[in-house]
Amino acid sequence: MxxxxxxxxxxxxxxxxxxxxxxxxxxxxxxxVERQLQQGAGLPHAYFEILVRLSEAPDRAMRMSELASTSLSSRSRLSHAVARMEETGWVRRRPCESDRRGQIAELTAEGLAQLEAAVPSHVEEVRSLLFDALTETQREALLEISDAIVDHITRGDPPWPVAPDTPGPGPSRRPA
Amino acid sequence: MxxxxxxxxxxxxxxxxxxxxxxxxxxxxxxxVERQLQQGAGLPHAYFEILVRLSEAPDRAMRMSELASTSLSSRSRLSHAVARMEETGWVRRRPCESDRRGQIAELTAEGLAQLEAAVPSHVEEVRSLLFDALTETQREALLEISDAIVDHITRGDPPWPVAPDTPGPGPSRRPA
DNA sequence: CACAACGACTTGAGGGCTCAACTATTCCCG
DNA sequence: CGGGAATAGTTGAGCCCTCAAGTCGTTGTG
Structure with a gap:
C-alpha cells in the first residue's frame, strides 16, 4: 500500500x-443480518436495537437521550428513527413531566409484538452466521477481544453517557 | 430458516x-474510522476501500465487476461510487475493448495522491483503535476468528465471484 | 431576578446505499 | 445462424444517517 x-x-x-x-x-x-431483518421484519438493524432496548426498560419506556446512549445512536438518528416508528405505530412519544425539555419514548403493544415476531429468525441468523462458525475457544476469545476494544475506546470516557450530539456514529458528505 | x-x-x-x-x-x-476518514480525507470508508483495491491492481485499473467483488460492493453501489469519484477526478472510466458491455475503472494520478494522503492517519486510527487495545495473543485470535467467519459465510459459494447483483450488502426500505 | 450558558430534542439538506427496473452485449445451443 | 438466457453495467426512487442549525426549557451566577 x-x-x-x-x-x-x-x-x-x-x-x-x-x-x-x-x-x-x-x-x-x-x-x-441487515438484509435478513429488513426483508423478514421490515426494519433496519438499528431500529431493531432500539426496540430491544426499549423492551428491556421498565415500563418499556425510556428518555430519548438515555435510549440514544444505550442503543449507540446519535440523538439525531434516534429522533428520526423514533419519528418513523411512531408513524408506523410501534413507538409512542410523550413529554417528560419532571423535565419539560424531555421526551419519553414508549414501546407500544404493537411494537412489542412486531419485535417478538422478529426475534426468532434474527437469533437464528446470528447463531448460524457467527457462532456456528466458531469453536468454543474462539467464542470465548471473541468476547474478551470485544470487551477489550470497547474498554479501550471508551477508556475513562462516559462509558455510555452522552455528549452534545457526540455519541453519534459516522460521517457522510461527498468526496470533494 | x-x-x-x-x-x-x-x-x-x-x-x-x-x-x-x-x-x-x-x-x-x-x-x-468512518468519521475520521470523512473528516480527514472527505471520503467514506467504502470509497477508500475501492481506491485501495484500484491502487493495487495492475495499471491501477480494473473491470467494474471485479472491482465490485474485491471491494465487497454491490454492482449498484460501485456504479454510484465510481460515478461520484469520476466527478471529483479521482477515477476515470473507459470502455473495455474485449467485452463491449464492460467498463474499466482506472485510478487517476490525482486519485492516487488523494489516497496516499489519506492513508497515514487512517492507519494510525486503525492501530490506535484496534491493535493497541489487544494483546499479541488476542491479535492472533482475531485473525483466526475473522478467517473462520469469512470461510463459514462464503462456504463453497463463489469465494468472491459475484452473482447477479448479489454481492451487495444490505437492505433499506421503510418499516411498514 | 435577569441573562447567559447549557442541555434535550428536532429539523432539513445532502449524500450513500439498496432494490428493482432497464439497456446493451455476449453466450449457448438446437 | 437465430433467439432466448445470462452477464455487465447504469439509473432512479426511497430510506437512513450525518452534520449543522434551530427551538425550548433549565441552571447557575452576579
Missing amino acids: PVPDEGTRWLTEREQRTWRSFLTANRLLFDQ | PVPDEGTRWLTEREQRTWRSFLTANRLLFDQ
Missing part, C-alpha cells in the same frame, strides 16, 4: 491481514 | 453477552 510517510506506525504484514479479514467478516456478517 | 418458535436455537447467556459486546465494539470502531 502507499507509503509516503515516515513517522507513521505502519501495520505489519500480519496486522494488515488481520484488519482486512476482520473487515471482510464484518461486512459479510452485518450485511446479511 | 425462520422458525415460528419452540425450535429456535436461542443464544446462551454468554453468547448474548458476546454478541452485544461484539456489536458495541464494531459500532464504536467503525463509526470512528
Whole structure:
C-alpha cells in the first residue's frame, strides 16, 4: 500500500491481514443480518436495537437521550428513527413531566409484538452466521477481544453517557 | 430458516453477552474510522476501500465487476461510487475493448495522491483503535476468528465471484 | 431576578446505499 | 445462424444517517 510517510506506525504484514479479514467478516456478517431483518421484519438493524432496548426498560419506556446512549445512536438518528416508528405505530412519544425539555419514548403493544415476531429468525441468523462458525475457544476469545476494544475506546470516557450530539456514529458528505 | 418458535436455537447467556459486546465494539470502531476518514480525507470508508483495491491492481485499473467483488460492493453501489469519484477526478472510466458491455475503472494520478494522503492517519486510527487495545495473543485470535467467519459465510459459494447483483450488502426500505 | 450558558430534542439538506427496473452485449445451443 | 438466457453495467426512487442549525426549557451566577 502507499507509503509516503515516515513517522507513521505502519501495520505489519500480519496486522494488515488481520484488519482486512476482520473487515471482510464484518461486512459479510452485518450485511446479511441487515438484509435478513429488513426483508423478514421490515426494519433496519438499528431500529431493531432500539426496540430491544426499549423492551428491556421498565415500563418499556425510556428518555430519548438515555435510549440514544444505550442503543449507540446519535440523538439525531434516534429522533428520526423514533419519528418513523411512531408513524408506523410501534413507538409512542410523550413529554417528560419532571423535565419539560424531555421526551419519553414508549414501546407500544404493537411494537412489542412486531419485535417478538422478529426475534426468532434474527437469533437464528446470528447463531448460524457467527457462532456456528466458531469453536468454543474462539467464542470465548471473541468476547474478551470485544470487551477489550470497547474498554479501550471508551477508556475513562462516559462509558455510555452522552455528549452534545457526540455519541453519534459516522460521517457522510461527498468526496470533494 | 425462520422458525415460528419452540425450535429456535436461542443464544446462551454468554453468547448474548458476546454478541452485544461484539456489536458495541464494531459500532464504536467503525463509526470512528468512518468519521475520521470523512473528516480527514472527505471520503467514506467504502470509497477508500475501492481506491485501495484500484491502487493495487495492475495499471491501477480494473473491470467494474471485479472491482465490485474485491471491494465487497454491490454492482449498484460501485456504479454510484465510481460515478461520484469520476466527478471529483479521482477515477476515470473507459470502455473495455474485449467485452463491449464492460467498463474499466482506472485510478487517476490525482486519485492516487488523494489516497496516499489519506492513508497515514487512517492507519494510525486503525492501530490506535484496534491493535493497541489487544494483546499479541488476542491479535492472533482475531485473525483466526475473522478467517473462520469469512470461510463459514462464503462456504463453497463463489469465494468472491459475484452473482447477479448479489454481492451487495444490505437492505433499506421503510418499516411498514 | 435577569441573562447567559447549557442541555434535550428536532429539523432539513445532502449524500450513500439498496432494490428493482432497464439497456446493451455476449453466450449457448438446437 | 437465430433467439432466448445470462452477464455487465447504469439509473432512479426511497430510506437512513450525518452534520449543522434551530427551538425550548433549565441552571447557575452576579
